[in-house]
Amino acid sequence: MEISQLLKGVLDLAVLAVLRDADGYGYDVLRRLRQAGLDEVGDASVYGTLRRLYKAGLLTSYVMPSEEGPHRKYYSVNERGRERLAESGRTWRSFAKSMDGLLGETV
Amino acid sequence: MSDQSPPAVRGYLARVRTALADLPAAEVDEILDDVRPHLLEIAAELGERAGVDAMSERIGTPEAYAAELRAAGDYPPPPPGEETEGTGAATAGRGLPRLVLWSLVACVCGLALTGLVAGLSLSEEPLLALLLIVPVLAASGWFVWRHGTERVADLPEVRRLLQALRPRAGEPAGGLPGYLRSLRPAWWLLCATVLVLFGLLLVLRSRDAFLVLPLLLVLAAAAMWSGPRSVRDARLLWLSLPLSALVAGSALGLLGFAGERVSGNFGYHTSPYAYEPANTVNGEPALFYGEHPVENVYVFDSEGEPVTDVYLYDQDGRPLTMPRHVCRPETGTTSVVGRDNRYPRPHIEQGAYDERGDLNGYDAYLPHCTQTDQVPFTAVVPRTQPAEPTR
Numbered sequence: 001m002e003i004s005q006l007l008k009g010v011l012d013l014a015v016l017a018v019l020r021d022a023d024g025y026g027y028d029v030l031r032r033l034r035q036a037g038l039d040e041v042g043d044a045s046v047y048g049t050l051r052r053l054y055k056a057g058l059l060t061s062y063v064m065p066s067e068e069g070p071h072r073k074y075y076s077v078n079e080r081g082r083e084r085l086a087e088s089g090r091t092w093r094s095f096a097k098s099m100d101g102l103l104g105e106t107v
Numbered sequence: 108m109s110d111q112s113p114p115a116v117r118g119y120l121a122r123v124r125t126a127l128a129d130l131p132a133a134e135v136d137e138i139l140d141d142v143r144p145h146l147l148e149i150a151a152e153l154g155e156r157a158g159v160d161a162m163s164e165r166i167g168t169p170e171a172y173a174a175e176l177r178a179a180g181d182y183p184p185p186p187p188g189e190e191t192e193g194t195g196a197a198t199a200g201r202g203l204p205r206l207v208l209w210s211l212v213a214c215v216c217g218l219a220l221t222g223l224v225a226g227l228s229l230s231e232e233p234l235l236a237l238l239l240i241v242p243v244l245a246a247s248g249w250f251v252w253r254h255g256t257e258r259v260a261d262l263p264e265v266r267r268l269l270q271a272l273r274p275r276a277g278e279p280a281g282g283l284p285g286y287l288r289s290l291r292p293a294w295w296l297l298c299a300t301v302l303v304l305f306g307l308l309l310v311l312r313s314r315d316a317f318l319v320l321p322l323l324l325v326l327a328a329a330a331m332w333s334g335p336r337s338v339r340d341a342r343l344l345w346l347s348l349p350l351s352a353l354v355a356g357s358a359l360g361l362l363g364f365a366g367e368r369v370s371g372n373f374g375y376h377t378s379p380y381a382y383e384p385a386n387t388v389n390g391e392p393a394l395f396y397g398e399h400p401v402e403n404v405y406v407f408d409s410e411g412e413p414v415t416d417v418y419l420y421d422q423d424g425r426p427l428t429m430p431r432h433v434c435r436p437e438t439g440t441t442s443v444v445g446r447d448n449r450y451p452r453p454h455i456e457q458g459a460y461d462e463r464g465d466l467n468g469y470d471a472y473l474p475h476c477t478q479t480d481q482v483p484f485t486a487v488v489p490r491t492q493p494a495e496p497t498r
Contacts, residue, residue, distance in 0.1 A: 025144060027145040027148065043166050044179065048177065051138055055180075
């Protein structure tokens, strides 16, 4: 299975995770995901996911002037977002554990 | 959100915005605010090369980008008929197909005009415009030959046109469009005929045109070949449409040329005498000195004395007969009292009196006419005699 297809399902979790410790504007989020090794994630998918999480009330945003050019819109995880992150994180871990167990037997 | 972004970034964002046009404008603004810093970064990396195409190579076309955004952001799919190039990264922007389309349109118009001018003047010189038009057309045609017409047919303006031309579901399949469609084979035959005829007429008119005849013969063959095939292979429209335009233009021009000849100087290039009927005044034969009509002829003897009652004839003994006018004092107008070749005629002066009896006043209304046998000028006859003809 392509990593990109796997990613689609967990992109919410990944985006919430990279914003957990520090706020960031869209391109920051993308770079952090890439640095974490998620090279396959599409640019536009990240921006789309950010907007979706924001509309779902899991993120807040604020604008900061930038010295280099136009202002930047920063996103930060709010309380609901953190709850979702914790919850989804648990789901993911148990899922990953099951998968590991499954794959451990066959591969 | 105005910004000082480079044109490439603005162009890319504009196309993303267009692709997302069905979403609320405020939401699209938010999306573009997220995307902009990233694009600025990419443009900066590309440096000199930065353009919408170069950026599309890196991150896909704006339309594909918008489609991905839509999917990831759980936005509704675009309404049907809206533009999304979902197939994506391989297809470049619309700039080139649009250029190809409009250069075809320009060439079609140019050829119609060229044909019209060449036909109206029945000369081959306007065909020199082909030297300018054909390379543009060839470049445009080369593009569709290589890449097919899909990308051109995908342009919104073309789609709208095709939709307008397509027979609607309710309508009977026949009708006027159906009838016109059935005439298509005849049209291509007509095209070829007009081109050959035009070539022959040009050669008849001027020997120099013999170079044009083979060209027009080739074009006639091209019309016969490409016309019927362009129904199945749209790429051939790049040949058949311009040819049709050239034919329509030149046919119209030739009709105009023929009409002008029939109504104007009849048989203008068959005989020099054909000019004669034009040299009349009010339908009567008239005398001309150069371009100026001669109304009267005064004769003086070698002493400068006016001579009256002379009869004028031309070199073949034909009397130079003109209508004779006289004054009608009761009405103040003139009328014709026969025709003869006796000169000089009485000098007639016409005018009108106003209420105070002033001649040719501001609001003169009473026509007036005077007639005199006096010579209205004196002539100084040259003393030096012309050389005697030697026998």
